[in-house]
Amino acid sequence: MLCLPGPKYHITFYLLIYFSDFIIIPWLLNLPFTSGSASFREQEKKILDSIIGQGAYDRRIRPSGLNASAEGDGPCIVSINIYLRSISKISDLDMEYSVQITFREEWKDSRLVYRDPSEKIRYLTLTDPDRIWKPDVFFTNEKEGHFHNIIMPNVLLRIGSDGGVLYSIRLSLILSCPMNLKYYPLDKQNCYIKMASYGYTTEDLVFMWKKTDPVQVIKQLHLPTFALADYITEYCTSRTNTGEYSCVQVKLIFRREFSYYLIQIYIPCIMLVIVSWVSFWLDPNAIPARVSLGVTTLLTMATQISGINASLPPVSYIKAIDVWTGVCLFFVFGALLEFALVNYASRSDAHRAARKRRAENQQQQVQQVLGGGGSAFGFTGGGGGGGGGGGLGNMGNPGYGMTGGGMGFPPPPPKWDSNPWEPHQPMPPHPMDPPPATKWEARVDLKPRGFQYSSDNFHSSRASYVMKPVLRGPQPNPPPANNKFHQVEVRTAPYNQNCLTRWFAAFQTRSKRIDVLARILFPLMFSLFNVVYWITYVVILG
CATH class of the missing domain: 2.70.170.10 (Neurotransmitter-gated ion-channel ligand-binding domain)
Incomplete structure (x- = not known):
């Protein structure tokens, strides 16, 4: 006989069946997967314990080699x-x-x-x-x-x-x-x-x-x-x-990377060298400007070199950057030395110009004396040889010599040119003249030390002045009678000039010529250095 639960157990029984659908069944469904994951990690743990567990592995001993043999173990x-x-x-x-x-x-x-x-x-x-x-x-x-x-x-x-x-x-x-x-x-x-x-x-x-x-x-x-x-x-x-x-x-x-050094080192050095050349275009007398420019570029170049060497170790050999900075420093220093040479040449030109002005003043004094009677030279217009000291025509007479504190010359021919600086005019012969093949010259050296007279032929520079009695035979047109003195001629020594010399002659002072020469030589030599430098270090040395 089947016994069913009483009514009071019906509610409890149905509640158990209801919750079993939501709790027990899902738990039973997930049970195999959980046990599988646990078994996977458990298997990993077992493997680790088996190979490196306590007493299973000694890490102090190295592994055996691949070519191990009975005779020994390989590496x-x-x-x-x-x-x-x-x-x-x-x-x-x-x-x-x-x-x-x-x-x-x-x-x-x-x-x-x-x-x-x-x-x-x-x-x-x-x-x-x-x-x-x-x-x-x-x-x-x-x-x-x-x-x-x-x-x-x-x-x-x-x-x-x-x-x-x-x-x-x-x-x-x-x-x-x-x-x-x-x-x-x-x-x-x-x-x-x-x-x-x-x-x-x-x-x-x-x-x-x-x-x-x-x-x-x-x-x-x-x-x-x-x-x-x-x-x-x-x-x-x-x-x-x-x-x-x-x-x-x-x-x-x-x-x-060379681009960094091109911007930081090479281009600034080139600019400093070019700036140092600006002094070549300044006036030689602008001493403060040229000195300040040269010293500033030199100090800037030295600072640049110091900064470069500060980032490099001291080595016993010459580096490529040392060659570059050394040559750039040489060009900057050369521009400063060029100014010193220009300054010296400028002062020398000034002294020479002063001497030239003194010589021109003396020349004017000579012209005034020659045009005023010639007493300062002891010239006399007479033909006698007594108190006047005689003339060129009386060189054979006893009166020829130094008389009256002056320098005696034989009396000139009776008629001379009116202007001693004009081109030569034909003059009549004097009775006491030497043969026509002989000419007497009196050279006037217009220098501060005085006058010097000589009968030598003229072979000096173009700055020499010659006071020369030109002795001629009878001429159809005699010179004016009021000309009492010898003719003074200016001669220039013949010389050959090439195009370069003629071009330099266009600049009147040596200081200007040095500046012009530096304007050409410095850029030319720096360009040549760049060609050699880059070919050597980039092309040849790779």
């Missing part, structure tokens, strides 16, 4: 590749550069081989990389470095089912970079990232570059004064008294 092969994230600074003064990289190592460790029956675990990730053995790599040219721990330590360690280990870490390094600045700033620099084993020799550990993409560089890598032209992977195994140590390196080839 562990570590494959290296790096990812170049940034290069923040390249210092010529300190010869160093800063770089941020992701450093990766891969090797095989047979002790870490595991089996996953479900084949769902591709690799195991460790948050504590110190649980397993790692190569003792160090950077041989490192000066400073640090790890990145924000927000968590930037370290990755993966273990594959075949025992393969991937170790990746982010590093910031300051590495030394010895530079050859002989061609600075037209140079290329080779900087290295060197990685070697510190304690393991090549019998235990060998570093090798990864076969594919050993070095990766971030796209759009920009540097302020350099450009990364290329990179080359190399090996740098070294031998010391403790053994041979494996080493790999990557050579980063940096090309210096």
